[in-house]
Amino acid sequence: MSERVVPPAARRRRRPTKHGVVLSEELIVDTALRLIEEHGADALSVRRLGRALGADPSSLYRYFRHTDDLMLAIADELIGRTLRTWRPTGDWRADLRDLGLRMHAGALAHPRAAVLSSYRVTGREYEIQAVETVLGVLREAGFPDAEAVRIYHAFVDQALAHGALDSASAAMPKAAREAEAAVWRATYARLPADTHPHIAATARHLVADMARSSYPAALELLLGASAGRLAEIRSRSGHPTATPDSSAKAVP
Amino acid sequence: MSERVVPPAARRRRRPTKHGVVLSEELIVDTALRLIEEHGADALSVRRLGRALGADPSSLYRYFRHTDDLMLAIADELIGRTLRTWRPTGDWRADLRDLGLRMHAGALAHPRAAVLSSYRVTGREYEIQAVETVLGVLREAGFPDAEAVRIYHAFVDQALAHGALDSASAAMPKAAREAEAAVWRATYARLPADTHPHIAATARHLVADMARSSYPAALELLLGASAGRLAEIRSRSGHPTATPDSSAKAVP
DNA sequence: ACCTTATGACAACACCGTTGACCTGTTAAC
DNA sequence: GTTAACAGGTCAACGGTGTTGTCATAAGGT
Numbered sequence: 337m338s339e340r341v342v343p344p345a346a347r348r349r350r351r352p353t354k355h356g357v358v359l360s361e362e363l364i365v366d367t368a369l370r371l372i373e374e375h376g377a378d379a380l381s382v383r384r385l386g387r388a389l390g391a392d393p394s395s396l397y398r399y400f401r402h403t404d405d406l407m408l409a410i411a412d413e414l415i416g417r418t419l420r421t422w423r424p425t426g427d428w429r430a431d432l433r434d435l436g437l438r439m440h441a442g443a444l445a446h447p448r449a450a451v452l453s454s455y456r457v458t459g460r461e462y463e464i465q466a467v468e469t470v471l472g473v474l475r476e477a478g479f480p481d482a483e484a485v486r487i488y489h490a491f492v493d494q495a496l497a498h499g500a501l502d503s504a505s506a507a508m509p510k511a512a513r514e515a516e517a518a519v520w521r522a523t524y525a526r527l528p529a530d531t532h533p534h535i536a537a538t539a540r541h542l543v544a545d546m547a548r549s550s551y552p553a554a555l556e557l558l559l560g561a562s563a564g565r566l567a568e569i570r571s572r573s574g575h576p577t578a579t580p581d582s583s584a585k586a587v588p
Numbered sequence: 589m590s591e592r593v594v595p596p597a598a599r600r601r602r603r604p605t606k607h608g609v610v611l612s613e614e615l616i617v618d619t620a621l622r623l624i625e626e627h628g629a630d631a632l633s634v635r636r637l638g639r640a641l642g643a644d645p646s647s648l649y650r651y652f653r654h655t656d657d658l659m660l661a662i663a664d665e666l667i668g669r670t671l672r673t674w675r676p677t678g679d680w681r682a683d684l685r686d687l688g689l690r691m692h693a694g695a696l697a698h699p700r701a702a703v704l705s706s707y708r709v710t711g712r713e714y715e716i717q718a719v720e721t722v723l724g725v726l727r728e729a730g731f732p733d734a735e736a737v738r739i740y741h742a743f744v745d746q747a748l749a750h751g752a753l754d755s756a757s758a759a760m761p762k763a764a765r766e767a768e769a770a771v772w773r774a775t776y777a778r779l780p781a782d783t784h785p786h787i788a789a790t791a792r793h794l795v796a797d798m799a800r801s802s803y804p805a806a807l808e809l810l811l812g813a814s815a816g817r818l819a820e821i822r823s824r825s826g827h828p829t830a831t832p833d834s835s836a837k838a839v840p
Numbered sequence: 841a842c843c844t845t846a847t848g849a850c851a852a853c854a855c856c857g858t859t860g861a862c863c864t865g866t867t868a869a870c
Numbered sequence: 871g872t873t874a875a876c877a878g879g880t881c882a883a884c885g886g887t888g889t890t891g892t893c894a895t896a897a898g899g900t
């Protein structure tokens with residue numbers, strides 16, 4: 337039996353499907369992304385994807401060994417899109433802030449795909465490129481290797497995790513999402529001060545704050561803590577440094 | 589047609605199934621949790637749960653409108669369990685560290701439920717209790733209201749988001765999970781230094797670090813940044829304080 | 841002892857991912 | 871040009887899934 341999946345480089349025969357479409361890895365990934373955005377994450381199934389492409393479901397197994405393979409390809413495409421819009425400036429703190437916010441925004445732009453891809457290691461081109469770049473930013477800023485890896489890991493996971501969390505909310509049916517917002521106003525903001533003093537005292541802030549994403553603030557905390565570590569490291573190694581980094585905008 | 593799901597309070601007829609088991613919401617939730625723990629996250633399906641209970645799958649729909657309902661019931665039980673095992677000591681930093689780690693561990697113990705419940709606001713008893721308690725810890729530590737809410741939000745979202753992220757990995761089929769670990773060893777650790785200098789230089793650290801959860805480190809960063817803010821606030825308001833908090837264990 | 845009805849069982853529906861066997865058009869070699 | 875190989879599309883089937891409409895019956899209140 338000939339191998340089921342042929343590597344993209346070796347593909348040459350471009351036989352169209354019954355409905356005249358010429359399949360390709362790229363076309364499949366793009367269609368899958370469109371499908372997810374338009375009809376929800378649940379809409380992504382081999383069969384539906386086949387239908388959307390005008391091809392038999394089993395054809396897709398000529399391009400991906402199983403659904404998981406397809407998900408990884410989608411995830412990598414998302415990483416690539418985010419990375420392509422980012423230009424590092426040399427100021428590590430500003431660069432990481434910018435990248436983090438872009439990753440988060442990218443996730444929100446494709447909520448369903450983001451939820452699915454957040455926890456996967458693709459080991460593909462764009463992901464590798466992203467790892468290399470971020471590690472570069474940190475090491476050139478002066479973080480020693482072990483520390484750079486630790487901060488890289490925390491930074492990436494934070495962006496992915498918050499991206500997925502906020503995406504999951506965003507992907508809920510509108511009615512459900514509004515119902516949740518209402519809980520803060522209707523339930524929490526009305527708890528009596530004698531049984532729940534702390535909630536009652538901060539109700540105003542809770543209603544305002546919980547409606548927003550906590551990611552920007554969390555990112556700022558992480559960058560701040562990292563800058564602190566860096567200052568420590570620099571002073572310990574005898575450098576004369578006060579970091580002239582772009583300071584965080586005061587949280588509004 | 590009588591309503592499909594009868595509220596637990598109204599239940600009185602305790603008819604046993606063919607195999608002699610008397611169903612109840614509690615028994616179903618417990619069995620589901622056991623099933624997840626014993627046979628992995630994939631083992632939870634209505635049909636398998638029915639089989640495990642000695643009942644027809646469709647019987648479960650007398651207790652839960654759909655699978656999602658069941659998952660939420662499981663999640664609620666989890667929040668309760670986590671909160672019940674936590675004892676605040678009065679040291680805000682140690683208390684939050686402890687609670688965060690407990691939440692994370694609780695999520696990992698029941699990955700499927702954690703993923704679903706992470707982005708929901710239940711507004712139910714245990715959740716309210718948790719909000720009140722954490723806000724109390726922060727306000728009594730000296731954080732002003734707005735700051736307390738901001739940190740609370742970041743803290744909770746971080747715990748939930750990382751919990752969900754790590755749970756999602758944990759919920760993958762074992763083969764896939766091992767494949768991911770292999771990617772770091774087989775792909776990343778072997779990239780040549782001339783094309784990917786930063787990855788090559790830190791490969792050893794990457795392989796070791798990426799296999800672990802980044803949550804403990806991220807939590808420590810958040811607590812550190814918060815302590816920094818607190819010191820700032822205290823000194824600005826003229827307090828003579830150097831915080832005697834339990835310091836973070838030096839990251840190993 | 842009877843009647844109501846809660847609750848369990850059954851069968852069916854429409855999906856799902858995946859595979860093995862088959863068929864056919866494209867391409868490369870002659 | 872002709873032809874032979876085979877990449878790649880199609881078909882049918884398997885065993886799984888969540889969910890629902892219908893029926894049967896035993897438990898409980900009267």
